[in-house]
Amino acid sequence: MTDDRQSGAGSSVGGERGSGASGTSECQDGACAEEPDRQGSGAARLKGWFRRSLFVRWAVFRIFNRIRASGLRKDLFFQATQVPAYFQTAFNRGQLRTMRLLLPHHLLAQAISAPVVALGVWSSSRWLALLLLAGVEGTLLLWFFRIQPNIRNMRSFADYVSLRWALRVLNGTLGAVWFAFIILVFRLHCEDIHLLTLGVCFGFMAPLLLCAPVSGAVDVMVVPVIAGAYGALLEGCFDRSLLFTASFFLMATVCGLFVLGISRLVSVLLWRMQMARLKQREQADILSLLTRQSAAPTGRWLWETDEAGVLRNPSAGLCRVLGRDETQIAGRTLGSLLEIPASGIDQSGPISPERHLAHCLTHRLAFRELIVRAMAAPDARWWMLTGEPVFRDGVFRGYLGVGADVTALQRIRDRHFHRVRHDALTGLPNRLACQEYLQKSLLEAMRLAQTFVVILISLDVFSLGRRRVMTSDEAAAVFQMSLSRLDACLAQNVPKDLNGADGCFVARYGAMDLAVVTGIPVEQKRHFMETLALEILSALSGPVTVPEDVVEDRLDVEPAIGMAISTTGDGEVLVEAVETALRDARAERVGRYSIFDPCEEMAGSRQQTLFRDVRQALRQKAFALVYQPIVNAQTGLVIGFEALSRWKGSAHKHLSIEKVIDTIAETGSGLEFDFWVLESACRVARRWPAPLWVSVNMTATHFSLPDIAERIFRVLDQVGLAPHRLQVEVTETQALEVGPLVHHAFRELEFRGVRIALDDFGKGFSTLMYLRQFPFSKIKLDAAFIQDMLQDARSAAVVRNVIALGRDLGVAVTAEGVSSPEHCRHLQEQGCTEVQGFYLGRPVPEEDVPLFWGRRVADLS
Numbered sequence: 001m002t003d004d005r006q007s008g009a010g011s012s013v014g015g016e017r018g019s020g021a022s023g024t025s026e027c028q029d030g031a032c033a034e035e036p037d038r039q040g041s042g043a044a045r046l047k048g049w050f051r052r053s054l055f056v057r058w059a060v061f062r063i064f065n066r067i068r069a070s071g072l073r074k075d076l077f078f079q080a081t082q083v084p085a086y087f088q089t090a091f092n093r094g095q096l097r098t099m100r101l102l103l104p105h106h107l108l109a110q111a112i113s114a115p116v117v118a119l120g121v122w123s124s125s126r127w128l129a130l131l132l133l134a135g136v137e138g139t140l141l142l143w144f145f146r147i148q149p150n151i152r153n154m155r156s157f158a159d160y161v162s163l164r165w166a167l168r169v170l171n172g173t174l175g176a177v178w179f180a181f182i183i184l185v186f187r188l189h190c191e192d193i194h195l196l197t198l199g200v201c202f203g204f205m206a207p208l209l210l211c212a213p214v215s216g217a218v219d220v221m222v223v224p225v226i227a228g229a230y231g232a233l234l235e236g237c238f239d240r241s242l243l244f245t246a247s248f249f250l251m252a253t254v255c256g257l258f259v260l261g262i263s264r265l266v267s268v269l270l271w272r273m274q275m276a277r278l279k280q281r282e283q284a285d286i287l288s289l290l291t292r293q294s295a296a297p298t299g300r301w302l303w304e305t306d307e308a309g310v311l312r313n314p315s316a317g318l319c320r321v322l323g324r325d326e327t328q329i330a331g332r333t334l335g336s337l338l339e340i341p342a343s344g345i346d347q348s349g350p351i352s353p354e355r356h357l358a359h360c361l362t363h364r365l366a367f368r369e370l371i372v373r374a375m376a377a378p379d380a381r382w383w384m385l386t387g388e389p390v391f392r393d394g395v396f397r398g399y400l401g402v403g404a405d406v407t408a409l410q411r412i413r414d415r416h417f418h419r420v421r422h423d424a425l426t427g428l429p430n431r432l433a434c435q436e437y438l439q440k441s442l443l444e445a446m447r448l449a450q451t452f453v454v455i456l457i458s459l460d461v462f463s464l465g466r467r468r469v470m471t472s473d474e475a476a477a478v479f480q481m482s483l484s485r486l487d488a489c490l491a492q493n494v495p496k497d498l499n500g501a502d503g504c505f506v507a508r509y510g511a512m513d514l515a516v517v518t519g520i521p522v523e524q525k526r527h528f529m530e531t532l533a534l535e536i537l538s539a540l541s542g543p544v545t546v547p548e549d550v551v552e553d554r555l556d557v558e559p560a561i562g563m564a565i566s567t568t569g570d571g572e573v574l575v576e577a578v579e580t581a582l583r584d585a586r587a588e589r590v591g592r593y594s595i596f597d598p599c600e601e602m603a604g605s606r607q608q609t610l611f612r613d614v615r616q617a618l619r620q621k622a623f624a625l626v627y628q629p630i631v632n633a634q635t636g637l638v639i640g641f642e643a644l645s646r647w648k649g650s651a652h653k654h655l656s657i658e659k660v661i662d663t664i665a666e667t668g669s670g671l672e673f674d675f676w677v678l679e680s681a682c683r684v685a686r687r688w689p690a691p692l693w694v695s696v697n698m699t700a701t702h703f704s705l706p707d708i709a710e711r712i713f714r715v716l717d718q719v720g721l722a723p724h725r726l727q728v729e730v731t732e733t734q735a736l737e738v739g740p741l742v743h744h745a746f747r748e749l750e751f752r753g754v755r756i757a758l759d760d761f762g763k764g765f766s767t768l769m770y771l772r773q774f775p776f777s778k779i780k781l782d783a784a785f786i787q788d789m790l791q792d793a794r795s796a797a798v799v800r801n802v803i804a805l806g807r808d809l810g811v812a813v814t815a816e817g818v819s820s821p822e823h824c825r826h827l828q829e830q831g832c833t834e835v836q837g838f839y840l841g842r843p844v845p846e847e848d849v850p851l852f853w854g855r856r857v858a859d860l861s
Helices: 002-006 012-029 036-052 054-082 085-122 126-146 157-185 191-203 205-211 219-235 242-291 316-322 334-338 353-363 407-420 431-448 472-493 525-540 571-586 605-620 657-666 670-685 700-704 708-719 740-752 768-773 783-788 793-809 821-830 846-852
Strands: 301-304 367-374 381-392 395-405 452-463 505-510 513-519 542-544 555-565 593-596 623-632 638-647 693-699 726-731 755-761 778-781 812-815
Touching: 085 126, 085 157, 085 191, 085 205, 085 242, 126 157, 157 191, 157 205, 157 219, 191 205, 191 219, 205 219, 205 242, 219 242, 301 316, 316 395, 334 353, 334 367, 353 367, 353 381, 367 793, 381 407, 407 821, 431 452, 431 505, 431 513, 431 571, 452 472, 452 525, 452 571, 472 505, 472 513, 472 525, 472 542, 472 555, 525 555, 525 593, 555 571, 571 593, 605 657, 623 670, 623 846, 638 657, 638 670, 638 846, 657 670, 670 693, 670 700, 670 708, 693 700, 693 755, 700 708, 700 726, 700 740, 708 726, 708 740, 740 755, 778 793, 783 793, 783 821, 793 812, 793 821
Parallel strands: 555 593, 638 693, 693 726, 726 755, 755 778, 778 812
Antiparallel strands: 301 395, 367 381, 381 395, 452 513, 452 555, 505 513, 542 555, 623 638
8 A cells, every 4th residue: 555655546645644754765865855844844834735725625616616607697598599489488398398307317316326425435434424315315305305296287487497496406406415525535545435436426427417408407516526526636636646636637627528518518409409399390380371281180191193193102101091002002093992983073963072073183173171982991981182283394294182081080070960950859850951952952853844842741739629738758759650640641642753762851840840842743733732731631630649658638630731832943932932831721720731832922912911011010110139149269258249130929930030131121121120220239239248249230232321331330329339349240132332432431430440241251242352342350151151061072162261261361250050069169170260150059139148248168168
C-alpha cells in the first residue's frame, strides 16, 4: 500500500501519509537542499487550506450551477417559443404521456443504486450508508406517496407544469444527496468504496437521460454529482500525480458534458418528433376537411385499373378484403368482382348503385362514396367506392380510387331502414312506407300508362252499441283479426295478374287504419272498385273473436272505406284524395264507402267549399300557432323554434297545412295571414330566454312589396323583440322575383340583424342563383332528402353536397324531417349546422315550449 500511495494512486487520506514519508526521505537524500522548511511548511498550509475550506467548493459549485441555470433558462425560452400556441395543449399532453412512460425507469434505477452503494459502505461507515439510504429512498417514498398517485389524472397545462416542477425538485434533491455522499465517502480509507461510488454514480446517469423530455431535470442532478467528484478530487490533488489529477478531471468533465449534451439532444429529438406528429395530425385534419372525408370509415384500401378496366397492382387491403392473393385478383375487372352489368343504366328498372357504377365506368365518369354489393367477396360484403378517371395527354389511362368495407355500417342502415318503415305490432309497412310506395307506383304507372286504386280502411269498434275506446291490447287483437279477414278477401276478389306474384300492397296507415294499393282492370273500373269495396265491408263487418283475457265484452267492427284513383302524378294530392274519401265514408250510416277522383272532384264543389271555409276561418281567426324545436346538430342544444300554423276545429283535417296556406294565398289573404303569424310568434318569443329565437314563414312574393321590411320592423318594435331573435323563412309557393325591391328588403333585414333562411331548398322553385344574389344566412334542406339519405345514394349525395355548399358559402344548413337517432348521428358527422324533426321534438303549443329550454338531445351531445 505504501508503494501505491507514493506513486499517487491512493486515496486522499492515504495520500497524505504517503506524501509525508516521501517528503522526509527526499530531504534526507538531499533533494530538498534549498529551503526545505519553507517549502514543507508552505505545502502543508496550502494542503490544510484546501482540505478544510468548504468555501472554495461551494463557490465553484455555485458558479458552475449559475452558468448551467442561465443556459437552462435560455433553453426553456427557446423551446417555449418554438411551440405554436395552437399546439401548446396537445404538446403538453404528449409530454405528459412520455413522462408517464419513461419516469418509472429512472426512479427504479435510483431505488436500486442507493442500496448497492450502501451495502458497499456498510462495513466501513454505517452512519454514511444510512444517510444515503435515508436521503435517496426517503425522497423516492415521498414522491410515490405524494406525486405518483396524481400522475394518471393529470390532463391540463397546469398539471404538466406542476409535474415538471416536481421532477426538477426530485432530481435536485437526489443530486444534493449524492453530492454530500461523494464528499463524505472519499474521506474513508477504502479505494474499493471510492471506485464503487464513482461507478454507480456514472452508471445511473444513463437512466437519468429518461428525464430528458423535461428541460433542466437532467442538469439539476448531473451538476451536483460532477461537482461532488470535483470536490473529492480537490481534497487530495496535491498528494497525487499531475497525470492522475488531470485524467480524473478530464474523465469527470467529459462524462458530465456527454450526459448533458445527450440529454439536450434527446430533448430536442423528442420535441421534434412530437411536433412532427402534431403537424402530421393537423395536415390530416386539414386534408379531411378539404376532401370532406371526416365521416368516412377507416380501413381504406387503394385500387387502380388500366384503360380496359382490369385491376392493376392489387393492394394488400383489397387482397385482405377478398380473402385472395394478388395472383388471383390481377387480371380481373372491377365489374367482374362486383358482378355488375357491363352496359350503362337500364331504363327498365330502378337505378341501383351497381347500375350507376356501371354507367360511370362505361362513360368514364367520376363517382364518390358509392355503396355497392361485392358478390366476389366472402359473405357478399358491401363496399364503398370512390373513383376518378385518369387522363394523360388527353388519353384515358384508367381509374384511381379508394375503397372501404362498410358491411357493418350497411347492415345497421338496413335494420334502421326496415325499422322506421314497418309497424312493430303487425310487421306491415307503416304510413311512411305507404307514401313512398305510392310515389314509386305513380312513376311506374305514368311510364306504363296504367292506373291503380288506393283503399283506406278505418276500423271503428263498438261495444254494446257504443263506440269503444280500446286499450293497446284490445286494439292489437282486433287489428290482427281484421287483417287476417282482409287478406282472405283480397285473395278472393283481386286477380293476381293485376299485381303480380307479390299481390296487393297492404300497410298499417294509422292506429286503426289499413291502406291497400292494388291495380284495377282497364275496363269497368268503377264497377270493380264498388264490388271490391262491398266485399271488404262484408268481410270486416260484424263481431270479432278476441281472447277472454284481453276483453270480456263483445266487440263489433264497422269499417269505413275511402278510395281514390291514380289519375294524378302527385302523391300528396292522391293521399289527400283518399283521406277525403274516407272522411266522407265515415259520415255515412249505410254503404260506408266513397270513391274519389282527384282530377274531377278537386276542381268542383269540394274546392269551392274549401275556399268558403278558409275565408270564414280567417274572419274568425280559427288558426293557432304551435312551435317545433330546432336543435344545434353539434351540441345537441335547443336553440330556437319554428312557428307553424294549425287550423283549429277544421273539417279539412285531412289536408296538409301547406295546401291550406296555398288556398289562403289564392283567396288574396296571404299577406294578412303571414303578418298575423309574425306578430303572434314574436309576442310569444319575447317571453323566452334571450338566446332562443323564433322562425316564421313568409311567402316569397311578399318581398316584392316596397315597404315589406319596414312593416316587419314595425311589428318587432310593437312587441319588443330584438331583430336578431327573428328568423324569416322564405316559402316558395311562387318563384322569388329577382328585382331591386327584393334586394332592398333583404339588405334591410340583414343590416338590422334579422336572419333570412331559404326554406325547402331543393323542393320548390329554389335555384343556386338565389344563393348568389340574395344574402341568405341559412339553407333549410327539404325533409324528403333527409328521410332517404341513409338508403338512397342520390339523396345522400344531395345532403352531403348541400352541407358542403353551405360550408363553402359560410351559410348555415338546417336539416328538416329528422326522424331517428341514425339521422342525427349521420348529419352530425357530415357537419350539418342544425336539425329539426319529430325525433327531436314535435310541434307543441305555447305553454309547452318551456319544457325544451336547456334541453340536450342525447344522440348529439
